[in-house]
Structures are given as structure tokens and as C-alpha cells.
Amino acid sequence: MLFYIFAILAILSAAYVVLTRNLLYAGFSLLITLLSIAGIYVLLFADFIAVTQLMVYVGGVLVLILFGIMLSSRVHDKSVLSESVNKVWGTLVAGLILVGLSYTILKANINSLPWLQTMQVDVLGEQKSTVQSIGIKLMTDVVVPFELASLLLLVALMGAAYIATDKQKA
Structure with a gap:
């Protein structure tokens, strides 16, 4: 039952993100969508993904979007509105x-999935946190790709900062 509440909340708030013209309301509706998805991850016992969803998307990306909307120079005496009018095509897609x-x-024949066939009735008795095993895996077996991905993201961030600078001063 709780899954359906989170799913309906995520669907309705995501639809509001797409259909509203007010960017601030869309940002707060995106917050509700991302929190609902994190709740679904918690119900699926994916604790690492739920915490990552909260820390990265809700804590970082969404706060950045909301600050960008609220501190934008276009907000001076009017509400920030989206100029997109393709609601029909968006709704159709x-x-x-x-x-x-x-x-x-x-x-899909969900009942024939192998991990559901071997699952015990007592799910919580055998459930362990996945954070420790993922951390050990990241720092031992896949440390080189993990570090390469972080360097790639750093270069992308530096490139985005360079592109965003005002080039008229030079």
C-alpha cells in the first residue's frame, strides 16, 4: 500500500513538473518527485541507492536548480515562467x-524471476545493508574506473565553468 502511495505521488508531481509554467513550482514539485522515488527505493531495500538519491539529487542538483531559479536576474518584478507551449506533444509522448x-x-512474467523464486517468506531476517559491500567493491575491485569517472566529471565541470565565463573582458 505504501508503495502505491509513493508511486502515485511521484507520478502526479512529475506530471505537474511537466505541465506547469511556473519554474519555481516545477522545482518544488521535482523535490516531491525525487523524495517519492527515494521512498520507493527504501521500500525495495535498496538503502544505498535511496541515500544516494537523497544526497545527490535532492541535496545537490535540486538545491542548485532552486537557487538558480530564485537568484536569476530575470526574476525582478515578475514570476519566472516557462516559455514552452508544447504541452500537447509532451503529454502525447x-x-x-x-x-x-x-x-x-x-x-512480463514477474513470478518466474529467479530471485523471487528463491526468496524466503522472512525478507527482513536475512536483509543486510548494501552500503558496506558497495564501499568495499568501489575501493578494491573498481577503484581505477571510479577515479577515472571522477576525473572525467572534474574536467566536464571545468569546461562548463570556462564556457560560462564572460569572454568580453579578455
């Missing part, structure tokens, strides 16, 4: 994706 995903989910 979203509806087609929803129909396709719903068809796929309904046609």
Missing part, C-alpha cells in the same frame, strides 16, 4: 511511453 511501459510490465 508521455502517454505513449506510459502505455508502452504498462504493456511491458503487464506482459
